[in-house]
Amino acid sequence: MVFDIGRFRRQDVILQISPLTPQPVRRGRMAVEAVTAVIFADALASLVSLYLTPRYQNGDFTASHPLSSCQVFTNAAREREKSCRLVPDEVNADYGYIITTVPPAPQMASSIxxxxxxxxxxxxxxxxxxxxxxxxxxxxDIDEAKTSVALDRLGREKFGMQICDITDGEQVAEMARLVLSKGAVRTLVNNAGGTRAFSLHDMTPEQWRDETSLNLDAAFLCLHAFQDSLKQTRGSVINIASVNGLSVFGNPAYSAAKAGLIHLTRSIAVEYGKFGIRANAVAPGTVRTAPWESRMKANPDVFRDVAQWYPLERIVEPQDVANAVSFLSSNEASAITGVCLPVDCGLTAGQTAIARTITQSDHY
Ligand SMILES: NC(=O)c1ccc[n+]([C@@H]2O[C@H](COP(=O)([O-])OP(=O)(O)OC[C@H]3O[C@@H](n4cnc5c(N)ncnc54)[C@H](O)[C@@H]3O)[C@@H](O)[C@H]2O)c1
Structure with a gap:
């Protein structure tokens, strides 16, 4: 196969073809067995589409001798390499290629x-x-509109989104496939959850299934989908449980599921510890979030009323939960696994009202 080097010059672009490594540029005809094209250009920005025309000599230029790769360097500073896509030229399909520079392949994220x-x-x-x-x-998240707004707030460079119903195994598998194409997962936070059914008397079997499916089963599906990657990164799982998983505060299906989630956390810690994977749960008390809006409408003072049951006399903020998750995911917690950390302003430590009644002391 013969390439006419002169044909490859365009503006300040010099093309060099070499079977192995870059060679000094030579003018004239050069017979090569080349499969690699190396392009030096002063202005890469102008090198958007370079037309490379191989000439025939003594035979066919066919797919048996295609250019298989191409590297592009700047002349001034050769440290920068751009990948290059070889696209058969549709107009001159028999003998032409359009060489198009493409942005460097996105680096695989090493910690997702x-x-x-x-x-x-x-x-x-x-x-x-x-x-x-x-x-x-x-x-x-299952809610595209809400998550898109969240992403705008957070910034799309470092944050991404996948719309997925995490109670559906097939959707979870597809979501995981798309995430893993971007890199390796180091931290899995099973945070999605919620409840609508307040008491056993009012609960339908469908509601029971829905709430246990979202608050417990989905965490198992996500663990399965990401376990290989977590093994690879020796990562960690953090399950957002609730004080409802530790004591009875209403919402029985949700509470049973959260109790199950705390136990699932221990199971992961014990079974996956040998892979370096840690698993911990966080159990928030009342957190000021959107699901409380309907209760706030019914009682505008609901947070003040609830706060009186908390030893710290306040409720939890989303940031408090995030701080605990951040700590548990970090190396600072590298010896902590299998625990459930209440972030509850002291709710599960004990009740001041009971302590006061029992002791008859004003110190409570
Ligand atoms: N807010 C509280 O008082 C409180 C207290 C203790 C524990 N928690 C727990 O904290 C976690 C977050 O709660 P929040 O208060 O931020 O609620 P939230 O409603 O603001 O957030 C829950 C998110 O989960 C998403 N979701 C629901 N079903 C889904 C599904 N099938 N697939 C994918 N995503 C789904 C929702 O769209 C929502 O964006 C939950 O696990 C909750 O049980 C909350």
């Missing part, structure tokens, strides 16, 4: 954090915090 329910209030706070320690944070 997944936050399910990332479009919600706690999910956004967690995502923002994990953005400081991960290459990429992916918000996985």
């Amino acid at each position: 954090a997944i936050v399910t329910g990332g479009g919600g209030d706690i999910g956004q706070a967690i995502a923002l915090k994990l953005g400081a320690t991960h290459d990429l944070v992916v918000l996985v």
Whole structure:
């Protein structure tokens, strides 16, 4: 196969063809067995589409001798390499290629954090915090409009989103496939959750299934989808449980599921510890988030009324949960696995009202 070097010059672009490494540029005809084209250009920006015409000599230029790769350097500073796409020229399909520079292949992220329910209030706070320690944070949520707004707020460079119903195994598998094409997952935060059914008396079997499916089963599906990557990164899983998983505060299906989630956390810690994977749960008390809006409408003082049951006399903010998640995902917690950390302003530590009644002491 013969290339006419002169034909390859265009403006300040010099093309050099070599079977192995860059050679000094020579003018004239040069017979090569080349499969690699190396292009030096002063202004890469102008090198958008370079027309490379191989000449025939003694036979056919066919697919048996195609250019198989191409590298592009700047003349001034050869340290910068751009990848290059070889596209058969449709007009001169028999003998032409259009060489088009393409942006460098995106680097695979070495540390991705997944936050399910990332479009919600706690999910956004967690995502923002994990953005400081991960290459990429992916918000996985069923609500596209809400998550898109969240992403605008967080910034699309470091944050991404995947719309997925995490109770559906097939959707979770597809979501994981798309995420893993971007890199390796180091942190999985199973945060999506919620409840609508307040008591056993009012609960239908469908509601029971829906709430256990979202608050427990989905965490198992996500673990399965990302476990290989977590093994690779020796990463960690953080499950957002609730004080409802530790004591009874209403919402029985949700509470049973959260209790199950805390136990699932221990199971992951024990079974996956040998792969360097840690698993911990965070159990928030009342957090000021959107799901409380209907209760706020019914009672505008609901947060003040609830706060009186908390030893710290306040409720939890999304940021408080995010801080705990950030700590548990970090190396600072490298010896901590299998725990459930209440972030509850002291709710599960004990009740001042009971302590006062029992002791008859004003100190409570
Ligand atoms: N807010 C509280 O008082 C409180 C207290 C304790 C625990 N929690 C827990 O914190 C977590 C976050 O709650 P929040 O208050 O931020 O609620 P939120 O409603 O603001 O966020 C939950 C997010 O999960 C998403 N989601 C719901 N179903 C989904 C599904 N099938 N697939 C994918 N995404 C789905 C929702 O679209 C939403 O964006 C939940 O697990 C919740 O149980 C909240």
